[in-house]
């Protein structure tokens with residue numbers, strides 16, 4: 001299994017009104033605002049759970065080293081790890097299973113602006 005297989009969100013989501021921004025560093029999580037919607041994508045069962053951010057603490061819990069996040073669909077438990085040496089900033093956040101394989105990722109859902117439709121480009 002490689003980390004290169006992150007093509008799950010390549011297409012538009014159902015409805016097509018949101019675009020996703022993958023949350024891959026602590027700074028990404030720190031930038032979340034109250035009311036933001038975060039997609040929790042389980043690679044084991046391909047399910048997407050949407051979580052609404054209700055506090056900054058909640059957002060930071062998602063990227064706290066050693067924290068665990070359960071998949072409500074298949075019971076997969078992902079552990080938060082930070083990759084790269086501590087001196088390196090920003091460290092990448094990954095969600096791994098008991099074997100250390102990336103088994104989940106998170107993405108912020110952002111409402112599309114009219115410009116996204118006019119120009120048709122993603123991100």
Ligand SMILES: [Zn+2]
Nearest residue numbers: 042045071074
């Ligand atoms: Zn799952």
